[in-house]
Amino acid sequence: xxxxxxxxxxxxxxxxxxxxxxxxxxxxxxxxxxxxxxxxxxxxxxxxxxxxxxxxxxxxxxxxxxxxxxxxxxxxxxxxxxxxxxxxxxxxxxxxxxxxxxxxxxxxxxxxxxxxxxxxxxxxxxxxxxxxxxxxxxxxxxxxxxxxxxxxxxxxxxxxxxxxxxxxxxxxxxxxxxxxxxxxxxxxxxxxxxxxxxxxxxxxxxxxxxxxxxxxxxxxxxxxxxxxxxxxxxxxxxxxxxxxxxxxxxxxxxxxxxxxxxxxxxxxxxxxxxxxxxxxxxxxxxxxxxxxxxxxxxxxxxxxxxxxxxxxxxxxxxxxxxxxxxxxxxxxxxxxxxxxxxxxxxxxxxxxxxxxxxxxxxxxxxxxxxxxxxxxxxxxxxxxxxxxxxxxxxxxxxxxxxxxxxxxxxxxxxxxxxxxxxxxxxxxxxxxxxxxxxxxxxxxxxxxxxxxxxxxxxxxxxxxxxxxxxxxxxxxxxxxxxxxxxxxxxxxxxxxxxxxxxxxxxxxxxxxxxxxxxxxxxxx
Numbered sequence: 062x063x064x065x066x067x068x069x070x071x072x073x074x075x076x077x078x079x080x081x082x083x084x085x086x087x088x089x090x091x092x093x094x095x096x097x098x099x100x101x102x103x104x105x106x107x108x109x110x111x112x113x114x115x116x117x118x119x120x121x122x123x124x125x126x127x128x129x130x131x132x133x134x135x136x137x138x139x140x141x142x143x144x145x146x147x148x149x150x151x152x153x154x155x156x157x158x159x160x161x162x163x164x165x166x167x168x169x170x171x172x173x174x175x176x177x178x179x180x181x182x183x184x185x186x187x188x189x190x191x192x193x194x195x196x197x198x199x200x201x202x203x204x205x206x207x208x209x210x211x212x213x214x215x216x217x218x219x220x221x222x223x224x225x226x227x228x229x230x231x232x233x234x235x236x237x238x239x240x241x242x243x244x245x246x247x248x249x250x251x252x253x254x255x256x257x258x259x260x261x262x263x264x265x266x267x268x269x270x271x272x273x274x275x276x277x278x279x280x281x282x283x284x285x286x287x288x289x290x291x292x293x294x295x296x297x298x299x300x301x302x303x304x305x306x307x308x309x310x311x312x313x314x315x316x317x318x319x320x321x322x323x324x325x326x327x328x329x330x331x332x333x334x335x336x337x338x339x340x341x342x343x344x345x346x347x348x349x350x351x352x353x354x355x356x357x358x359x360x361x362x363x364x365x366x367x368x369x370x371x372x373x374x375x376x377x378x379x380x381x382x383x384x385x386x387x388x389x390x391x392x393x394x395x396x397x398x399x400x401x402x403x404x405x406x407x408x409x410x411x412x413x414x415x416x417x418x419x420x421x422x423x424x425x426x427x428x429x430x431x432x433x434x435x436x437x438x439x440x441x442x443x444x445x446x447x448x449x450x451x452x453x454x455x456x457x458x459x460x461x462x463x464x465x466x467x468x469x470x471x472x473x474x475x476x477x478x479x480x481x482x483x484x485x486x487x488x489x490x491x492x493x494x495x496x497x498x499x500x501x502x503x504x505x506x507x508x509x510x511x512x513x514x515x516x517x518x519x520x521x522x523x524x525x526x527x528x529x530x531x532x533x534x535x536x537x538x539x540x541x542x543x544x545x546x547x548x549x550x551x552x553x554x555x556x557x558x559x560x561x562x563x564x565x566x567x568x569x570x571x572x573x574x575x576x577x578x579x580x581x582x583x584x585x
Contacts, residue, residue, distance in 0.1 A: 106245040106246065106247040107135060107136050107245065107246045107247070108135075108136040108243065108245055108246075109133065109134060109135045109136065109142075109144075109243075109244050109245055109246040110133075110134045110142065110241050110242065110243050110244065111131075111132070111133055111134075111241060111242050111244060112130075112131070112132045112134060112239060112240070112241040113129070113130065113131050113132075113239070113240050113241070114129075114130045114132075114205075114222075114237050114238060114239045114240075115127060115128075115129055115130075115151075115237065115238045116128045116130070116203070116222050116224060116235055116236075116237045116238075117152075117233075117235045117236070118224050118231075118233050118235060119233045119235070120155070120193075120194055120231060120233075121193055121194055121230050121231065122191075122193040122194055124153055124154070124155065125152070125153055126150050126151075126152050126153030126154075126155050126158070126366075127150070127151055127152035127153070128148045128149065128150060128151065128158070128224060129148070129149055129150075129151040129356065130146060130147065130148040130149075130182075130203075131146065131147055132144055132145070132146040132164045132182075133145055133146075133266070134164065134166055135246045140167055140168060140169070141165070141166070141167055141168075142165075142166045142168070143163065143164065143165045143166070144163070144164060145161070145162075145163060145164075145438070145463050146161070146162055146163065146164040146182055146184065147159070147160070147161045147162075147184075147331065148160045148161075148182075148184065148186075148201070148203070149331060149356035149367060150188065150356070150358070150366070150367045151356055151366060151367050151368065152366050152367075153366055154365060154366065155188055155189055155358075155366075155367070156356065156357065156358030156363075156364035156365055156366055156367030156368070156369075156395070156398060157188045157189060157327075157328070157329065157357070157358020157359035157360075157362070157364065157367065158186070158187065158188030158189070158358070158367075158489075159186045159187075159188065159329055159331070159356070159358075159359070159481070159491060160184040160185055160186030160187070160199075160201045160481060161184050161185065161186060161461075161463055161479055161480060161481060161491075162182055162183050162184020162185060162201070162461060162463075163182070163183060163184065163440050163463075164180055164181070164182040165180065165181055166178055166179070166180035166181075167179050167180070171208075174210060174211045174212075175208065175209065175210055175211070176208075176209050176211070176216075177206075177207070177208055177209075178205075178206070178207050178208075178209060178218070178220075179204075179205070179206050180203075180204070180205045180207075181202070181203070181204050181205075182201075182202070182203040182204075182205075183200070183201070183202055183461075184200075184201050184203075184461060184481075185198075185199045185200055185201065185460065185461035185480065185481040185482060185483035186199055186201060186481035186482075186488075186489065186491060187199045187201075187226070187229075187481065187482075187488035187489030187490075187525070187526065188358070188359065188489050189287070189358075189359075189489070190488065190489060194229075194230070194231060195226075195229040195230050195231070195488070196226045196229040196231055196488030196489055197226050197227065197228025197229030197230075197486070197488050198228040198229075198458070198459075198482060198483055198484045198485045198486060198487070198488055199226070199228075199461075199481050199482040199483045199484075199485075199487065199488035199489065199490065199526070200226065200227055200228060200461070200483040200484065201224065201225070201226050202223075202224075202225050202226075202227065203222055203223065203224050203225075204222065204223055205220055205221070205222035205223075205237055206220050206221055206222075207219060207220025207221075207222075207237060207239055208220065209239060209241070214242055214243045214244075215240070215241070215242050215243075216239075216240075216241045216242075216243075217238075217239065217240050217241075218238070218239040218241075219236065219237070219238060219239075220236070220237045220239065221234065221235070221236060221237065222234070222235065222236075222237040226488070228484075228488070229488060244267075246265075246266075247260070247263075247264050247265075248264050248265055248580035248581055248582060249264070249433045249580070249581030249582065249583075250547070250548075250580075250581060251435045251545075251547070251548060251579040251580065251581050252547070253433045253581050254433050254434060254435045254468065254471070254581060255432065255433065255471060256432070256433050257430060257431070257432060257433075258430065258431060258432070258433045258581075258583050259430050260431075260583050263305075264581075264582040264583055265413075265436055265580060265582035266436075267305060268303040268304060268305050268314070268413050269304055269305055269306050269312075269412065269413055270303065270304045270306075270385070270410050270411065270412055270413055271301060271302070271303045271304075271410065271411055271413055271467075271477075272301060272302050272303075272304075272385075272387060272408040272409065272410035272411075273300075273301050273408055273409055273495050274299070274300060274301070274302070274318075274387070274389075274406045274407060274408025274409075275297070275298070275299050275321070275406060275407065275408070276297070276298050276299075276318075276389075276404055276405055276406025276407065277295055277296070277297055277298070277404065277405055277406070278295065278296045278298060278393065278402050278403070278404045279293075279295050279402050279403050279404070280292055280293050280294070280295075280296070280400065280401070280402040281293075281401045281402045281403075283399065283401060284363075284399060284400050284401060284402060285363060285399045286361045286362065286363055287361050287362075287363045288361075292361075292362075294323050294324060294325075295322075295323055296320050296322065296323035296324075296325045296328070297320065297321045297322030297323055297532075297533075297534075298318045298319065298320055298321060298328075298404075298406070298522070299318060299319065299321040299493075299520075299521055299522045299534070300316060300317055300318025300319065300330075300493065300522070301316065301317060301318075301477060301493075301495055302314050302315065302316030302317075302334070302408075303315055303316075303413075304410075310337055310338045310339055310340075310347060310349065311335075311336075311337050312335065312336055312337075313333070313334065313335040314333070314334055314335075315331070315332070315333055315334070316330075316331070316332050316334060316353065316355075317329070317330065317331045317332075317479065317493060318330055318493070318522070319491070319492075319493050319521070319522035319523065319524065319533065320360050320522055320524060320532075320533045321521070321522040321532065321533040321534040322532045322533060322534060322562075323532065323533075324360075324532065325360035325361065325362055325524075325533070326360055326522075326523065326524025326525070326530045326531075326532060326533035327359040327360035327361075327489065327490075327491070327524035327525030327526070327533075328357070328358070328359045328360030328362045328524070328533075329357065329358070329359050329360075329491055329493075329525075330355060330356065330357035330358075330369060331355050331356055331357070332353040332354060332355030332356075332357075332369070332371065333353065333354060333355055334351050334352065334353035334354075334371075335351065335352060335353075336349055336350060336351025336352065336375060337349050337350065337351075338350075338375055338377055344379075345378060345379040345380075345381075346376075346377075346378050346379075347375075347376070347377045347378075347379070348374070348375070348376055348377075349374070349375050349377070350372070350373065350374050350375060351372070351373070351375050351389070352370070352371070352372045353370065353371040353372070354368070354369075354370045354371075355368075355369060356368060356369065357369040357395070358398075359489070359491075359524070359525055360524060360525070360533075362398075362400050363395070363398040363399045363400055364395040364397075364398040364400050365395050365396065365397030365398030365399070366396070366397045366398070368395065368396035368397065369393060369394065369395050369396065369400075370393070370394060370396065371391060371392070371393040371394075371404070372391050372392060373389060373390045373391010373392060373404070374389070374390060374391060375387065375388070375389045376388040376389075377410075383411075383412045384409060384410060384411050384412070385409075385410040386407070386408075386409060386410075387407070387408050387409075387410055388405075388406075388407050389405070389406050389407075389408075390403070390404060390405040390406070391403070391404060392404070411475070412584075413467065413582070413584075430583075431583035431584055432583070432584050433581040433582070433583060433584070434467065434468040434469070434581065434582060434583075434584040435468045435579055435580070435581055436465065436466065436467050436468070436579070436580055436581070436582055437464075437465070437466045437550055437577045437578065437579045437580075438463070438464070438465055438577055438578050439462075439463070439464040439465075439466075439550065439552065439575040439576065439577035440461075440462075440463060440464075440575065440576055440577070441461070441462040441463070441464050441478075441480070441552075441573055441574065441575035441576075442459055442460070442461060442462075442483075442573070442574050442575075443459065443460040443462055443480070443571055443572070443573050444457065444458075444459050444460075444571065444572040444573075445457060445458050445459075445460070445558060445569045445570070445571055446569060446570060446572075447568075447569040447570070448485075448487065448528055448567075448569055449528070449529045449566065449567050450486075450487075450527045450528060450529065451527050451528070451529055452527065456485055456486060457485060458482050458484065458485030458486075458487045458490070458528075459482070459483055459484035459485060460480045460481065460482050460483060460490075460492065461480050461481060461482075461483040462478050462479065462480030462492075463478070463479055463480060464476065464477070464478045464575065464577075465477050465478075466498065468584075471502070472499055472500055472501070472502070473497065473498070473499055473500075474497070474498045474499075474500060474517075475495070475496075475497060475498075476494075476495065476496055476497070476498050476517055476519060477493075477494070477495045478492070478493070478494040478495070478519060478521075479491075479492070479493045479494075480492055482526055482528075486526075486527075487525075487526035487527065487528050488526055489525040489526040490523070490524070490525045490526030490527075490528045491523065491524070491525055491526075492521065492522070492523035492535065493521045493522055493523070494519035494520060494521035494523075494535070494536075494537065495519060495520070495521055496517055496518050496519030496520060496521075497517065497518060498515055498516065498517030498518075499515055499516055499517070500513055500514070500515035501513055501514045501515060503545060510544055510545050510546045511544075511545050512542065512543070512544060512545070513542070513543045513545060514540075514541070514542050514543070515540075515541055515543070516538070516539065516540050516541070517538070517539055517541070518536070518537075518538045519536060519537050519538075519539075520534070520535070520536040520561065521534075521535060521536070522534060522535065523535045528567075529560070529563075529566055529567045530560050530567060531560040531561075531562040531563035531566055531567060532560075532562050532563075534560070534561040534562055535558065535559065535560055535561060535567075536558075536559060536561050537556055537557060537558040537559070537571060538556050538557055539554040539555065539556030539571065539573060540554060540555055540556060541553065541554030541555075541573070542554070545579070548578055548579050548580065549576075549577075549578070549579075550575070550576065550577035550578065550579055551575070551576055551577075552573070552574070552575040552576075552577065553572075553573065553574055553575075554571075554572070554573040554575075555570070555571070555572060555573075556570070556571045556573070557569070557570055557571065558570075558571045
C-alpha cells in the first residue's frame with residue numbers, strides 16, 4: 062500500500078513535537094569524501110504528516126469535555142509512522158488537562174483518495190482531580206480507528222477513539238475528527254556532523270529559531286481562582302518558543318510555558334502564535350506585534366474550558382553573531398474562564414537552521430551552505446525514588462518525558478525536556494526544563510556502533526499532582542552514557558532532581574532510560 066500525497070510511502074532515509082516545514086533535497090555532491098571542507102549530499106526526504114484531532118470525552122462525574130490533540134508523524138516505511146503528540150482539554154470547565162507522549166500509526170489504502178488509519182497514543186499527564194475524577198499515575202492511552210479522505214496535501218477523517226487513564230477512573234469511547242496535512246522530513250546523516258553541507262530549504266523539524274524566556278504575569282482585579290477567591294498575586298513563568306519565518310519579519314510558531322513562582326505551580330500553557338515586525342532604521346533592531354491562541358490551565362488558575370489568547374508588542378534585536386534578544390509584553394486572557402492580566406517577558410533566541418527566510422537577520426550569510434549539526438529526539442522514562450507530596454508522604458514516581466537535544470559544537474549541546482508523571486500517584490504532575498550539556502567524542506565499537514558519555518544541567522518549571530515544588534522552579538543534573546547506531550540512540554543516566562527555591566523540602570535521585578532518533582541539520 063502506498064499513501065501518495067499523505068506520504069507514508071518510503072522514499073528514503075532521513076520526530077518531534079511540532080509542526081514542520083517542507084524540506085527538499087539539494088543536488089547531489091560527494092557524500093563519501095572524508096574531507097570536512099567538501100559539501101555532503103543532502104539526504105532524501107522522508108514523508109511526514111501533521112495531524113490535529115478532536116475527541117469528546119465524558120468524565121465519571123457526568124461532565125462533558127473534549128480533548129484537542131496535535132501530532133507530528135514521520136514515516137518508518139510504506140505503512141507505518143510515528144512521532145510526538147500532545148493533548149489538552151479544550152471544552153467544558155476542566156482547562157489544564159494536558160498529556161504529552163508518542164503516537165504510532167498504521168495506514169491502509171482503500172481508494173484512490175481514501176485511506177484507513179489505526180493509531181495508538183501513549184503519554185502521560187492529567188489535570189484537576191477530585192474524589193470523583195482521578196487520573197491515577199498519569200498514564201493515558203488513546204487507540205483510534207478512522208477513515209480519511211484526501212484533498213491534495215490535506216486530508217480529513219472521522220473515526221472512533223478511546224481515551225483511558227488505566228490507573229485512574231477516566232475512560233470513555235467516542236467519535237473523533239481528524240484534520241491533517243502531508244509534509245516531509247529531510248535531514249543529513251548524523252555521521253556527517255561537522256562537515257559542510259548544502260540544502261535548498263529547511264531541514265529537520267523545519268523551525269528557524271528557538272527562544273528560552275522568563276517572565277511575569279500580573280493578574281487583573283477580576284481574576285479569581287477555581288474556588289472563586291480573588292487571585293492577584295504575580296506569577297513567574299519560564300518557557301520556550303520555536304518560530305518559522307515565512308517572510309522578512311513575518312513568523313508563526315508554537316510556545317509552551319509553566320509557572321515557576323507565585324504559588325501557581327502546575328499551571329501550563331501551549332499556544333500557537335503569529336506576528337510581524339519591522340526594522341527601526343536597521344534590519345537588526347525590529348519593533349512589531351504578535352497574537353497567540355491556545356490551551357492553558359492548572360495550578361488552581363481558572364481558565365474555564367482551557368482556551369486562552371494573548372496579544373502585544375514585541376522588540377527584537379538580532380545580534381551580529383546570530384542569536385537575538387527579545388522583549389515582549391501585552392495582555393493575556395482566558396476565553397471563558399476568570400483569568401486575565403498583563404505580562405512581560407525577556408528571552409534569548411538561538412538560530413536553528415539556515416534558510417532563505419532568515420537571511421535578512423543573518424546578513425552576509427550564504428543561506429545554501431552551513432555546518433551539519435546533530436539533533437536528537439528521545440522518549441524517556443525517568444524514575445524518581447523519593448518524591449515528597451504536599452500531604453507529607455514520600456513515594457516513588459515515574460515520568461514519561463520527550464527530550465530534544467541540539468548540538469552547538471562538537472562537545473556542547475542544548476537540551477529541552479517536557480513530560481508528566483505516568484506511574485505512581487502524581488497524575489497531573491508536569492515538568493518543562495531546558496539547559497546545557499557536555500559530551501565526549503564517540504568511542505568506536507567496531508561494527509556494533511559507538512559509545513559516548515556526557516553530563517547536563519537543566520532548569521525550568523514543574524508542578525501539579527500534589528508534588529511539593531516550592532513555587533514551581535526546579536532543576537536537575539545528570540551523568541549519562543549512550544550507545545549510538547546510525548540513527549538509533551539508547552541512553553541511561555543517573556542524577557539529582559530538586560526544587561530550586563526550597564531544595565531542603567524536595568530533592569530526589571533520578572534514573573533515566575531513553576530511546577532516541579538522531580538526524581543532522583544545517584547550522585551557521
